Amino acid sequence: MQPFLYTSQPARVIFGAGKMAQLGQEIEALGARRALVLCTPQQRDSAQKVMRLLGDRAAGIFDQAVMHVPIESAREAREAARRLDADCAVAIGGGSTTGLGKAIALDSGLPIIAIPTTYAGSEMTPIYGITEAGVKKTGRDMRVLPRTVIYDPELTLGLPVALSATSGINAIAHAAEGLYSADGNPVMALMAEEGIRALGQALPAIVRDPRGLAGRADALYGAWLCGTVLGHVGMALHHKLCHTLGGSFNLPHAETHTIVLPHALAYNGRAAPDAMRRIARALGGTDAAQAVYDLARALGAPLALRDIGLRQQDLDRTLDIALQNQYPNPRPLEREALRRLLQNAFDGTRPSPD
Ligand SMILES: NC(=O)C1=CN([C@@H]2O[C@H](COP(=O)(O)OP(=O)(O)OC[C@H]3O[C@@H](n4cnc5c(N)ncnc54)[C@H](OP(=O)(O)O)[C@@H]3O)[C@@H](O)[C@H]2O)C=CC1
Numbered sequence: 195m196q197p198f199l200y201t202s203q204p205a206r207v208i209f210g211a212g213k214m215a216q217l218g219q220e221i222e223a224l225g226a227r228r229a230l231v232l233c234t235p236q237q238r239d240s241a242q243k244v245m246r247l248l249g250d251r252a253a254g255i256f257d258q259a260v261m262h263v264p265i266e267s268a269r270e271a272r273e274a275a276r277r278l279d280a281d282c283a284v285a286i287g288g289g290s291t292t293g294l295g296k297a298i299a300l301d302s303g304l305p306i307i308a309i310p311t312t313y314a315g316s317e318m319t320p321i322y323g324i325t326e327a328g329v330k331k332t333g334r335d336m337r338v339l340p341r342t343v344i345y346d347p348e349l350t351l352g353l354p355v356a357l358s359a360t361s362g363i364n365a366i367a368h369a370a371e372g373l374y375s376a377d378g379n380p381v382m383a384l385m386a387e388e389g390i391r392a393l394g395q396a397l398p399a400i401v402r403d404p405r406g407l408a409g410r411a412d413a414l415y416g417a418w419l420c421g422t423v424l425g426h427v428g429m430a431l432h433h434k435l436c437h438t439l440g441g442s443f444n445l446p447h448a449e450t451h452t453i454v455l456p457h458a459l460a461y462n463g464r465a466a467p468d469a470m471r472r473i474a475r476a477l478g479g480t481d482a483a484q485a486v487y488d489l490a491r492a493l494g495a496p497l498a499l500r501d502i503g504l505r506q507q508d509l510d511r512t513l514d515i516a517l518q519n520q521y522p523n524p525r526p527l528e529r530e531a532l533r534r535l536l537q538n539a540f541d542g543t544r545p546s547p548d
């Protein structure tokens with residue numbers, strides 16, 4: 195056993211079909227009276243359901259959540275919370291909506307209740323991200339960690355299959371990098387392996403039967419575990435590449451994670467053999483990178499960065515940016531090998547160790 199440091203973060207998690215009905219009690223338990231409900235414009239119906247559930251504890255809806263939290267929408271949401279005299283916020287939706295809640299909490303300390311409807315995992319982390327003048331800045335602050343999380347698989351039944359697949363692999367990426375994190379620990383390793391296992395079984399089940407509650411519940415369970423890993427330990431090369439591709443080239447978040455992950459694992463393979471063994475075992479394969487690639491392919495997910503909007507001429511700039519402010523990584527970052535990694539991800543070829 196290697197030496198480690200383990201610090202746990204407070205979490206109150208309510209999990210189960212129909213558990214959204216418990217929201218009012220949870221707001222009361224926080225000692226709050228007026229909840230601002232956050233959503234994207236497209237998820238307004240869900241927000242209205244929340245309003246009905248809250249009755250006179252509902253302060254209003256702010257429905258302008260946008261991916262990567264532009265500072266303008268953060269400011270508007272903070273102003274809405276003040277104007278409506280909200281003393282808590284309920285974020286119902288994916289990582290974009292949770293991220294908006296975090297932007298309010300960062301400014302005001304308002305407690306957030308998260309009701310996630312994707313597998314991104316932001317609800318379990320003290321990590322926030324805000325985009326200003328085209329640059330996304332992220333940081334950690336315990337004020338933004340949601341105070342209560344309600345995982346209700348019924349709310350994910352309508353998440354399109356394609357998004358379910360890529361969002362699920364986004365979650366797997368947190369756990370995979372958690373297994374070789376510079377500040378990893380045995381508790382997070384247990385959660386990571388179990389999270390990957392749960393998602394590895396749930397995602398094909400969702401593709402077979404998108405409205406099957408059992409597969410949806412297993413996927414949310416995996417997302418919870420993987421999100422917890424992201425919240426507790428640092429990430430590495432894979433997340434750095436994805437943040438570069440998302441932040442500087444506006445590539446879609448979950449799809450980018452899905453395409454890059456097998457290649458990042460192939461790059462790190464020899465430097466992190468125990469993590470790779472655990473990832474492969476969780477997916478029922480013999481090689482971590484190949485198993486993730488095969489899973490993505492079987493789910494019908496995109497496999498090539500060129501298919502989601504990147505151009506060949508963007509690869510060198512991606513590399514230049516990704517090599518700045520490096521995250522700790524088990525294998526040193528080698529420019530030529532990383533350029534080959536990016537080319538493979540761009541072309542969608544099977545990952546190869548380098
Ligand atoms: N801080 C952290 O710890 C983390 C932050 N993030 C951040 O979160 C964002 C990505 O999160 P992600 O969840 O992938 O993205 P979004 O929240 O943007 O959701 C992705 C897609 O899922 C759709 N969707 C969500 N819920 C439903 C539903 N119930 N039914 C149908 N469609 C639904 C959304 O549709 P629509 O837009 O129509 O609502 C959207 O098109 C990024 O900005 C990322 O950086 C991600 C992980 C961790």
Ligand SMILES: O=C(O)/C=C\C(=O)CC(=O)O
Binds near residue numbers: 293323433
């Ligand atoms: O960029 C953020 O908002 C913070 C973390 C993540 O997005 C994690 C991820 O890349 O999935």
